[in-house]
Amino acid sequence: MATIKQEIINAAEPDGSDGPDRKRLRRAEDQGSSDDPNAQVIKLLLANDTLNNENSELKMRIQQLEEALRNRPSIDIGNKVEEMDNWIKKLEKIHDEDIDLLKKSISDLAGKIDGKIDNLSQNVDNLSQKNEKVEKNQQKKLDKMARNIEQNEKDLQKFRQKIQAKIDKSMKAENEKSMKHMNEKFEKFRKQISAKIEKSAKNEEQDGQKKLRRGRPRCPPK
Known part of the structure; x- marks a missing residue:
């Protein structure tokens, strides 16, 4: 220009x-x-x-x-320089204050973060303890349930044995009764057959004797 x-x-x-x-x-x-x-x-x-x-x-x-x-208007260079120095000092002061404020903000934020981390760690510890207690209680319940199942199995085995014994006893008695009944029937049937055989044999014997008498010559009377 x-x-x-x-x-x-x-x-x-x-x-x-x-x-x-x-x-x-x-x-x-x-x-x-x-x-x-x-x-x-x-x-x-x-x-x-x-x-x-x-x-x-x-x-x-x-x-x-x-x-x-x-x-x-006339320009006072000295005043301008002094004014510029003042402005520079103000800017430097503002800059320093901003830096201090930023440092303080960072420090406060770090403190808050540390506090939150501590709280979070405490919450995690509490949660871990609660989980540990829950796991112990759950394990106790599982152990008790396992013992109950084992006892129930033993009781069921005993009950099964009792039932089997009753069944065996009942079946034995029933078998004995059935066998006795069958023996009685068989004996009755045998007697009936024997009676029929004897009767038939007796009848045959009588018939044979009759035939013999008819076939034998008669003797003249004296």
Whole structure:
């Protein structure tokens, strides 16, 4: 971006040539001063009658710049530097406070996390103890149930033996009764058969005797 001085020089020599006016401006620039460089250039340009006569528009522009420079508020560099230092200190303080606040927040968060971890560990321990108690009680119940099952099996075995003994006794008695009944029937049947055989034999014997008597010749009477 061109400065005011460069803008004026370019306006004085639009073709870019190094004319006498441009040389005088450069000499004024090389001489230097503790004043504002732009104000010094404007004063030199206003004192240059040749330049002012040749370019009235440039003269008006220079006058406007001079008016603007006169009305421009003065800047106290020392105050500005001090103000900047104060702002830097404030920013540093804010930065330090932010860091301290961040550290405190991190510390508080770490403390809360540690507290939550401790609580969680305590809860885990309590849960482990409860689970251990539940497992022990469950194991006791299982052991008792196993003993009951074993006892029930023994009782069932005894009951089965009793039932079997009763069945065996009942069957033995029934068998004996049945056998006695069958023996009685067999004996009765045997007697009946024997009686029939004897009767049949007796009848046959009688028939044979009759046949013998009929076939034997009769003796004459004496």
